[in-house]
Amino acid sequence: ETGVTQSPTHLIKTRGQQVTLRCSSQSGHNTVSWYQQALGQGPQFIFQYYREEENGRGNFPPRFSGLQFPNYSSELNVNALELDDSALYLCASSSSRGFLNTEAFFGQGTRLTVV
Amino acid sequence: AQTVTQSQPEMSVQEAETVTLSCTYDTSENNYYLFWYKQPPSRQMILVIRQEAYKQQNATENRFSVNFQKAAKSFSLKISDSQLGDTAMYFCAFIAHSGNTPLVFGKGTRLSVIA
Numbered sequence: 001e002t003g004v005t006q007s008p009t010h011l012i013k014t015r016g017q018q019v020t021l022r023c024s025s026q027s028g029h030n031t032v033s034w035y036q037q038a039l040g041q042g043p044q045f046i047f048q049y050y051r052e053e054e055n056g057r058g059n060f061p062p063r064f065s066g067l068q069f070p071n072y073s074s075e076l077n078v079n080a081l082e083l084d085d086s087a088l089y090l091c092a093s094s095s096s097r098g099f100l101n102t103e104a105f106f107g108q109g110t111r112l113t114v115v
Numbered sequence: 116a117q118t119v120t121q122s123q124p125e126m127s128v129q130e131a132e133t134v135t136l137s138c139t140y141d142t143s144e145n146n147y148y149l150f151w152y153k154q155p156p157s158r159q160m161i162l163v164i165r166q167e168a169y170k171q172q173n174a175t176e177n178r179f180s181v182n183f184q185k186a187a188k189s190f191s192l193k194i195s196d197s198q199l200g201d202t203a204m205y206f207c208a209f210i211a212h213s214g215n216t217p218l219v220f221g222k223g224t225r226l227s228v229i230a
Binding site for chain 2: 033035040041042043044045048056058088090092104106107108109111
């Protein structure tokens with residue numbers, strides 16, 4: 001167990017809907033990164049939050065947005081869901097500001113299915 | 116841009132035997148970190164082993180060791196005395212020491228340990 005928890009574990013949504021995924025970071029960690037892992041692929045970086053501010057973003061459209069709260073937990077929001085958004089969404093927390101998350105700890109992920 | 120390639124989509128090994136998973140990467144960076152992550156059916160990404168590029172000595176963690184060939188940009192994982200619990204997806208990942216880019220993952224190798 002890494003201390004990083006994600007909710008919900010599974011979710012089914014309809015195309016066009018909006019979804020919010022949640023992540024509680026490990027105690028003492030102030031940085032949260034989100035990854036999308038499509039079936040049969042490695043995780044792809046979506047964005048990172050450090051002390052409530054977006055600290056970097058991957059090649060994802062603006063309908064992917066996020067928040068980080070004062071307790072360093074985080075949300076990933078996806079608007080106008082598309083079928084290709086079906087994936088496992090992973091959250092990772094760490095205590096470093098940059099991307100050099102050599103001690104990043106991952107949650108168990110949220111499996112999102114868009115129908 | 117950095118890329119990570121895992122050329123073996125699936126592998127299998129008999130329990131107690133040794134198996135080697137391959138990974139190559141491409142980067143113009145001189146200082147970086149390489150990782151192997153394990154993702155069991157529980158989906159949680161677990162760090163197996165880490166290698167700093169400036170260290171010539173190959174990293175080892177109990178039954179897990181790496182063969183890091185910097186000039187060849189190769190980073191293979193050797194699992195000795197394979198156990199049933201080693202059955203999982205294994206991902207090779209890269210991050211630049213500069214911290215300017217996020218973790219880059221390969222597509223993974225599915226390892227099955229057979230009794």
